Amino acid sequence: MTKPIIQMKNIEKHFGPVIALAGVSVDVIPGECHCLLGDNGAGKSTFIKTMSGVHKATKGEIYFEGNEMNFDRPRDAMAAGISTVYQDLAMIPLMSVARNFFMGNEPTKRVAGINFFDHKLANEVTMEEMRKMGINLRGPDQAVGTLSGGERQTVAIARAVHFGAKVLILDEPTSALGVRQTANVLATVDRVRKKGIAVVFITHNVRHAMAVGDRFTVLDRGKTLGTAKRGEITPEELQDLMAGGQELATLEGSLGGTV
Amino acid sequence: MSETAQTAPPTDERVKEMSSFRKSLIRPELGGICGTILVFVFFFLTARDSGMFSPAGVMNWSVVSAQFTIIAVGACLLMIAGEFDLSVGSMIGFAGMSIALLSVSFGWPVWLAITITFVLCMAIGAFNGWLVVKTGLPSFIVTLAFLFILRGLTIFAAIATTRKTIIGGVRDVAEGDWLAPIFGGKIFTGFFQWMGDHGWIETFVRGSKAGQPVVEGIPMLIVWALGLVVFGHIVLTKTRFGNWIFAAGGDAQSARYTGVPVNRVKIIMFMFTAFCACVFATAQVMEFGSAGADRGVLKEFEAIISVVIGGALLTGGYGSVIGAALGALIFGVVQQGLFFAGVESSLFRVFLGVILLLAVILNTYIRRMITGEK
Numbered sequence: 051m052t053k054p055i056i057q058m059k060n061i062e063k064h065f066g067p068v069i070a071l072a073g074v075s076v077d078v079i080p081g082e083c084h085c086l087l088g089d090n091g092a093g094k095s096t097f098i099k100t101m102s103g104v105h106k107a108t109k110g111e112i113y114f115e116g117n118e119m120n121f122d123r124p125r126d127a128m129a130a131g132i133s134t135v136y137q138d139l140a141m142i143p144l145m146s147v148a149r150n151f152f153m154g155n156e157p158t159k160r161v162a163g164i165n166f167f168d169h170k171l172a173n174e175v176t177m178e179e180m181r182k183m184g185i186n187l188r189g190p191d192q193a194v195g196t197l198s199g200g201e202r203q204t205v206a207i208a209r210a211v212h213f214g215a216k217v218l219i220l221d222e223p224t225s226a227l228g229v230r231q232t233a234n235v236l237a238t239v240d241r242v243r244k245k246g247i248a249v250v251f252i253t254h255n256v257r258h259a260m261a262v263g264d265r266f267t268v269l270d271r272g273k274t275l276g277t278a279k280r281g282e283i284t285p286e287e288l289q290d291l292m293a294g295g296q297e298l299a300t301l302e303g304s305l306g307g308t309v
Numbered sequence: 310m311s312e313t314a315q316t317a318p319p320t321d322e323r324v325k326e327m328s329s330f331r332k333s334l335i336r337p338e339l340g341g342i343c344g345t346i347l348v349f350v351f352f353f354l355t356a357r358d359s360g361m362f363s364p365a366g367v368m369n370w371s372v373v374s375a376q377f378t379i380i381a382v383g384a385c386l387l388m389i390a391g392e393f394d395l396s397v398g399s400m401i402g403f404a405g406m407s408i409a410l411l412s413v414s415f416g417w418p419v420w421l422a423i424t425i426t427f428v429l430c431m432a433i434g435a436f437n438g439w440l441v442v443k444t445g446l447p448s449f450i451v452t453l454a455f456l457f458i459l460r461g462l463t464i465f466a467a468i469a470t471t472r473k474t475i476i477g478g479v480r481d482v483a484e485g486d487w488l489a490p491i492f493g494g495k496i497f498t499g500f501f502q503w504m505g506d507h508g509w510i511e512t513f514v515r516g517s518k519a520g521q522p523v524v525e526g527i528p529m530l531i532v533w534a535l536g537l538v539v540f541g542h543i544v545l546t547k548t549r550f551g552n553w554i555f556a557a558g559g560d561a562q563s564a565r566y567t568g569v570p571v572n573r574v575k576i577i578m579f580m581f582t583a584f585c586a587c588v589f590a591t592a593q594v595m596e597f598g599s600a601g602a603d604r605g606v607l608k609e610f611e612a613i614i615s616v617v618i619g620g621a622l623l624t625g626g627y628g629s630v631i632g633a634a635l636g637a638l639i640f641g642v643v644q645q646g647l648f649f650a651g652v653e654s655s656l657f658r659v660f661l662g663v664i665l666l667l668a669v670i671l672n673t674y675i676r677r678m679i680t681g682e683k
């Protein structure tokens with residue numbers, strides 16, 4: 051078994067009086083897709099944000115490639131090869147798709163000793179990556195504000211995949227996607243994983259998790275309920291864990307087993 | 310682009326072919342371009358015979374427009390980065406006074422006085438930015454405080470050291486200085502003399518300047534204005550830092566998430582605004598030969614108005630340096646044009662208010678077109 055690329059040990063995160071994470075330990079291995087599951091407010095987004103340098107953990111240790119690591123800013127995490135699709139996407143509506151795609155990572159071209167933004171390359175790469183995800187853009191200079199919710203989400207995913215050299219974190223990347231685009235994203239996760247990149251995949255959809263996940267960690271109110279390997283757990287068990295067990299069974303009864 | 314064209318999918322039948330004309334309208338400079346054309350047509354029809362378009366007249370409104378442009382470029386980039394600086398006017402008074410005090414009252418070389426003033430002003434700009442970034446307060450409030458602090462300090466420093474609020478004699482001490490002409494000098498003087506000698510532009514016929522052309526050369530003020538516009542435009546649209554400026558103003562949080570050093574960008578923009586104010590102040594002091602504690606009053610609003618006429622959104626993330634420069638040109642041409650046309654000057658403010666409203670309404674419309682908001 052390969053060594054984990056990221057080890058998060060007993061991570062705690064407090065927002066003033068709110069304890070969003072109360073000691074969560076998770077490790078991620080290169081080439082695996084690690085699914086994070088849990089109810090709304092369980093702390094999934096907070097957890098991956100400590101991984102991607104947005105939040106500083108109140109307590110706990112983070113090891114990246116075996117060394118203790120303390121990302122001060124997302125920029126540091128990105129430089130280390132970690133890229134993220136955030137739940138709120140981190141897209142700027144007034145800016146063009148290409149400018150958004152390369153935001154913080156602009157390609158440059160040296161002309162007369164000065165580094166210029168290489169718009170031509172940026173436009174080409176953006177169009178190409180979007181096409182791979184099954185979305186035909188009107189043009190790379192289209193403002194993100196005019197895209198549909200799913201198209202926006204696809205741009206964010208394509209961007210993260212393009213820059214995720216070692217770790218790719220996806221926070222509910224399929225929440226707004228159509229059937230075809232979802233299949234596309236799941237296929238992309240699979241492809242990326244096979245290249246040896248570690249994927250952290252947050253979702254509320256057990257079927258999606260089961261389709262690509264190698265390991266499943268369930269969070270509940272800032273704590274881990276445990277990690278299971280693929281094959282060790284059935285979709286039903288996972289679903290029950292995510293919803294806090296018993297309650298869903300009763301709910302399910304009243305809804306006629308449709309959930 | 311040819312590669313893109315080859316692999317391009319068949320055109321999406323849902324996309325109505327947007328006419329390139331309509332597409333070209335959706336740009337920040339639209340208001341500025343229309344306004345500029347309108348203003349020139351208007352004055353050409355009403356004030357052609359007033360000397361407004363003679364060499365001296367052109368120089369008159371060009372210089373005024375250049376002054377507006379210099380501070381508008383700084384305000385523009387700062388506004389696109391999502392912040393305001395209301396202390397620009399006070400900074401102009403402060404910088405001018407600093408140069409005059411250091412050079413005239415303290416007897417330091419003018420180049421040193423100018424250099425120290427630039428460093429001081431940019432440090433204050435950085436402090437403004439740091440406060441905004443660290444406290445998370447609106448820059449509107451933080452820089453409003455500095456509007457008063459700097460103005461008060463300027464008057465206090467002038468009174469405390471010289472018992473006057475106007476300090477003259479800068480021109481005398483600037484004689485022979487190497488740095489002063491960069492701000493107060495004129496270029497192409499030989500060329501203008503040559504044109505005067507050939508009778509292509511008018512020359513003075515009497516007095517000590519007899520034989521000299523009415524326009525001696527291009528003031529450095531105009532060179533600075535053009536230089537800053539070109540610099541600002543290139544930085545904004547053609548560099549990665551420009552992308553960071555848009556991102557920081559468009560949505561600071563999202564920009565941070567994707568690794569844009571938002572705080573650094575904002576602080577640098579505050580410093581750049583201070584730099585522009587300082588250029589303005591230095592050129593003014595060199596031109597007048599004096600510094601006054603009340604110089605620069607209301608300049609921050611004039612800069613902001615130019616920027617808004619130029620199509621920038623007050624909420625940040627969108628705008629154009631070229632647009633801001635056109636806004637400043639409109640501003641300068643109208644202010645001086647009304648004078649040439651013999652219109653009561655108080656009407657200028659009425660005009661200003663009206664055009665500001667029109668610009669903001671147009672900008673909101675353009676913004677909706679871009680973002681697809683309803």
Ligand SMILES: Nc1ncnc2c1ncn2[C@@H]1O[C@H](COP(=O)(O)OP(=O)(O)OP(=O)(O)O)[C@@H](O)[C@H]1O
Nearest residue numbers: 065068070088089090091092093094095096097137
């Ligand atoms: N910046 C913050 N300040 C204060 N509280 C916060 C902050 N961010 C998150 N929280 C709180 O931490 C808890 C966990 O939030 P988090 O966003 O991590 O949940 P989640 O598991 O991602 O939920 P969802 O499935 O709805 O996305 C919530 O109770 C939330 O209110």
Ligand SMILES: [Mg+2]
Nearest residue numbers: 094095096137
């Ligand atoms: Mg979340």
